[in-house]
Amino acid sequence: MCTYATVCERVDGSAKGPGGAWFHVTDATVYYDHPVHAMAEHSLNIDLADPSRGPGARVAVELTRESAERLVGAITAALASAPDGV
Template sequence: MCTYLTEKITVSGSGKGADGWFTLSDATVYLDHPQHAPAEHTLNIDFLNPARGPSARVAVELTAESARALVLAIESALASAPPGLV
């Protein structure tokens, strides 16, 4: 068995999946064996809308280093926004 703690959050926004754009309602974040990435473990993020079925999913599998860099990049981008914008 190869799975660890899963963080689940609700989100507002949109994602683009195999069938085009759809409204997001949930996201899960977990460290596990990847489906595709060439690594033993990856930090996986699924952006989801379960009400639209299993295929309403935007998935990424990142190395731990990449995931940490992403967190910093998101924080940096948000912090640089002009006052009152976000």
């Protein structure tokens, strides 16, 4: 079943892309649907990109549901461990 549920968010950060070069990312697109490459029926797909630099300025991740849930927990724990304002 395709969900077509897509969430887009503005971000400010960096990603390492093709060829090992770092680039600025401005957009995050997150959706739960069929993966392109991951060996799973469905996956949480995350694209980090700078659309102004064309299609090459993009990093894509496809995670199983369980892996995505663990990643959310890890992100929450890492942010909670940092003092406010840091």
